[in-house]
Amino acid sequence: MELQELFHLYKRAGFGISLKKAKEKSSKKREDIIKDLFQSSKKTTLLEVSVDEIKDLVKKSSGKISKETRDEIRKLSRQKLLDFNREWIYRMADTNEQLRERMTLFWANHFVVRGRNIVYYQSFNNTLRKHALGNFRDFVVAVAKGASMLNYLNNQQNLKKKPNENFARELMELFTLGEGQYSEKDIKEAARAFTGWRHNFKGDFAFREKIHDFESKTFMGKTGNFDGEDIVDIILEQPQCAYFISKKIYTYFVSHEVNEDHVEEMADIFRVNYDISEVMRHVFMSKWFYDKSIMGTKIKSPTDVLVGMMRIVPYKFKKTRELVYVQKLLGQDLLNPPNVAGWSGGKKWIDSNTMMVRLKLPSVLLSDGIISFDVKGEFEDSLTEFNKKKNVGRRLDVESDWNFFENEYKKSSHAELASVVLGANLQEEAKSFMDSLEKESKAEYCIQLMSIPEFQLC
Amino acid sequence: MKRRTFIKRSGLASSVLFVPNFLKAHNELWPVTLGNKKLVIIQLSGGNDGLNTIVPYTNDVYYKNRVSIAQKKQDLLLVDGEVGFHSALSNFKNLFDDGFVTIMNNVGYPNPVRSHFRSTDIWQTASASNEILKTGWVGRYLDGVAKDPVGAIEVDDMLSTLMKGKKINGIATKNARLLYNTTKEPYFAKVLENSKDKHLSEHNLGYLYKTAIDAKSSAAYIFEKTKVYKSLWEYPKNSFGKQLKTVSEFINSGLKTQIYYTSLGGFDTHANQVNSQKKLLGTYSDAIAAFVNDLKNAGTFKDTIILTFSEFGRRVKQNAANGTDHGAANAVFLMGENLKNPGMFNKPSSLLDLDSNGDIKYEIDFRQIYTSLLKKWLHTDTEAIISGNFEPLDLV
Numbered sequence: 001m002e003l004q005e006l007f008h009l010y011k012r013a014g015f016g017i018s019l020k021k022a023k024e025k026s027s028k029k030r031e032d033i034i035k036d037l038f039q040s041s042k043k044t045t046l047l048e049v050s051v052d053e054i055k056d057l058v059k060k061s062s063g064k065i066s067k068e069t070r071d072e073i074r075k076l077s078r079q080k081l082l083d084f085n086r087e088w089i090y091r092m093a094d095t096n097e098q099l100r101e102r103m104t105l106f107w108a109n110h111f112v113v114r115g116r117n118i119v120y121y122q123s124f125n126n127t128l129r130k131h132a133l134g135n136f137r138d139f140v141v142a143v144a145k146g147a148s149m150l151n152y153l154n155n156q157q158n159l160k161k162k163p164n165e166n167f168a169r170e171l172m173e174l175f176t177l178g179e180g181q182y183s184e185k186d187i188k189e190a191a192r193a194f195t196g197w198r199h200n201f202k203g204d205f206a207f208r209e210k211i212h213d214f215e216s217k218t219f220m221g222k223t224g225n226f227d228g229e230d231i232v233d234i235i236l237e238q239p240q241c242a243y244f245i246s247k248k249i250y251t252y253f254v255s256h257e258v259n260e261d262h263v264e265e266m267a268d269i270f271r272v273n274y275d276i277s278e279v280m281r282h283v284f285m286s287k288w289f290y291d292k293s294i295m296g297t298k299i300k301s302p303t304d305v306l307v308g309m310m311r312i313v314p315y316k317f318k319k320t321r322e323l324v325y326v327q328k329l330l331g332q333d334l335l336n337p338p339n340v341a342g343w344s345g346g347k348k349w350i351d352s353n354t355m356m357v358r359l360k361l362p363s364v365l366l367s368d369g370i371i372s373f374d375v376k377g378e379f380e381d382s383l384t385e386f387n388k389k390k391n392v393g394r395r396l397d398v399e400s401d402w403n404f405f406e407n408e409y410k411k412s413s414h415a416e417l418a419s420v421v422l423g424a425n426l427q428e429e430a431k432s433f434m435d436s437l438e439k440e441s442k443a444e445y446c447i448q449l450m451s452i453p454e455f456q457l458c
Numbered sequence: 459m460k461r462r463t464f465i466k467r468s469g470l471a472s473s474v475l476f477v478p479n480f481l482k483a484h485n486e487l488w489p490v491t492l493g494n495k496k497l498v499i500i501q502l503s504g505g506n507d508g509l510n511t512i513v514p515y516t517n518d519v520y521y522k523n524r525v526s527i528a529q530k531k532q533d534l535l536l537v538d539g540e541v542g543f544h545s546a547l548s549n550f551k552n553l554f555d556d557g558f559v560t561i562m563n564n565v566g567y568p569n570p571v572r573s574h575f576r577s578t579d580i581w582q583t584a585s586a587s588n589e590i591l592k593t594g595w596v597g598r599y600l601d602g603v604a605k606d607p608v609g610a611i612e613v614d615d616m617l618s619t620l621m622k623g624k625k626i627n628g629i630a631t632k633n634a635r636l637l638y639n640t641t642k643e644p645y646f647a648k649v650l651e652n653s654k655d656k657h658l659s660e661h662n663l664g665y666l667y668k669t670a671i672d673a674k675s676s677a678a679y680i681f682e683k684t685k686v687y688k689s690l691w692e693y694p695k696n697s698f699g700k701q702l703k704t705v706s707e708f709i710n711s712g713l714k715t716q717i718y719y720t721s722l723g724g725f726d727t728h729a730n731q732v733n734s735q736k737k738l739l740g741t742y743s744d745a746i747a748a749f750v751n752d753l754k755n756a757g758t759f760k761d762t763i764i765l766t767f768s769e770f771g772r773r774v775k776q777n778a779a780n781g782t783d784h785g786a787a788n789a790v791f792l793m794g795e796n797l798k799n800p801g802m803f804n805k806p807s808s809l810l811d812l813d814s815n816g817d818i819k820y821e822i823d824f825r826q827i828y829t830s831l832l833k834k835w836l837h838t839d840t841e842a843i844i845s846g847n848f849e850p851l852d853l854v
Binding site: 165169257297299328329339347352353354355359363380382453 | 503505574575576579588590592607615616617622627629630631637640643645646649661662663665666667669670672673676677723724726734737738741778779
């Protein structure tokens, strides 16, 4: 496999590959490289921050939890969610289970929830990780039973006497079929089937018979005493479902400009037994995945920008808040998607403000640069906190490991470094521009490469 | 590595920016039909408690539900036989008495959502409560009417959904000089210098370059146009006051921007509401009065409408922590010199007919207000901007 193709594969299916490793692999055939890619993601390493303090608080209050304890838990939870966000970013930057983590990130923007309670969120995030390459049917059921999802889409409030349609609607509109593929009646009937699907205080799924509607339902032309799992099964019988998910995968992994033939190919494979690995393998094996119009033409998400840089020059935020601050400036606070539809991606990442931040970011993070933007406060902020915001230049407290970089690239040429940083398919203009850059120090050369718009593509 | 070294090495001190053909001076792109009317949108973020802002002091239900946090009649700035303003709103009350304020009660939407995020999304995208729109209504205005990022400015450093269109996004800045300086940094200039027409026609890459060039020209336009004008008016010394002062400087220096957006946060008063809300309303009232007087003084108030909303109101019944929880319909304020119906636009809720959560039911859909402003103030069609047909109100 050619180096360019390797860089491309690893940026899309993972978060990047070093020059050394790419060279090692380049003598292998595509099939074997992809086998390796799946092999190294075979196991699942859960991502966890310690929530012992919270569990202790719950334990101590034995049964009834006072308001004070609740407030304390909430406060702790907020802090822990920031920690989780940080650990997730670091995980993506140094995991060997690249494909699994990439898929986890993808699914987190498909089965969207907001991080509110660390115990629930962490467990949900690991549900995504566990099922990321597995069977889609099991995945949907596990997601539907997750405390984060039950909360976020109000299934906790879905009662026999008063059904709440929020989850049923999004299950079909966003998670499985797409808009216009079901009737309003289908939503009502599906909502009834999910009544009584709740979680307990610990976040475990708990089916409550008393509030479940056991009467007969008619859903997508079938009638029976359906529960939530039956609804998922009926949805998956619709040919549309495999198409819808394939299209979403195509848009994320291949291109926003959808090639219907390629999506149909994927859907045919996916439909057989909803095996996510199968469809992904097909994408990475396809000739079209390595087409010139595909390689190096996708706009990176903010997470890709941050993690991609980390894979070349490892850096850490000394203050977790500052990581989240940078995410907000770039438009992707990882645990707070804008709504249940998630981030649209592609061109939507880019506006005048985020573009300027992106171009400035390498010097801010890796070269002691200043950033002069503020982020919006939280809804929960008090007026004092609101007024604290000052529009002044800031230096972020970041520690970067240039030794790692030097070791990795001391023997490589400038052109090789450029191919790692910028990837495939550079335009002539960009090449002559790169020639005009100072090349005295590789570190500086690297930062300059990261500061041109081409770096925003992968 | 030191930043200075980096900049020194990567930057060319003199850089004549290469401007591609399709990007000429902003003025040429601006359709002549656009008026000079301005709309300033303010969000009281967190969910302001409308009932303790515009207080129905003759309503027993109000006092019964708010045993420890109700505003007493003797403290209020009485408006009529029905309502009085919170005592912190004296400056706001002066504007009201001068006929510059319309207060609409019970504004909301069907099936209200009580999440800050979701409800803000609904207000900013002008969607129905079960509908997800990815562009903001101001963004769609930019797409269809202004066709220029400088058509709308958010006085903040990050762009909200409100300002994002399908093709065109507004621009966010609190400080024109800072924004301008950022685009003037040597590497930025050098990068743009490298862009060629061919480059710009490339699909995504071209979009990135075009956005960077847009950013630079917008920042330069805002800075050049506003640098000579400084407001001498005294504003409260807090960040909200500063933001409104910036808006006034933008308007008064003749910036072509028609829509401005800014927000005041801190209204999520679940506990010990009385003091914190008092401070917040005082901040709002004092800053908005300075803003109106500043504009009046400069002769631009007649062309400006100010819309103030909050993503939701709060529950009628107070909670145990002397605060209030997330509610539904709420009061919305409109300010300007030529209002059709200054004063109280409609009656406050009787508080007898609440929804199943104990929240005020909506009587005016917020999209009716947007429709009225778009049609009658900005003189534009609403079809491509507001989905659904909403009866305009007699506001402006």
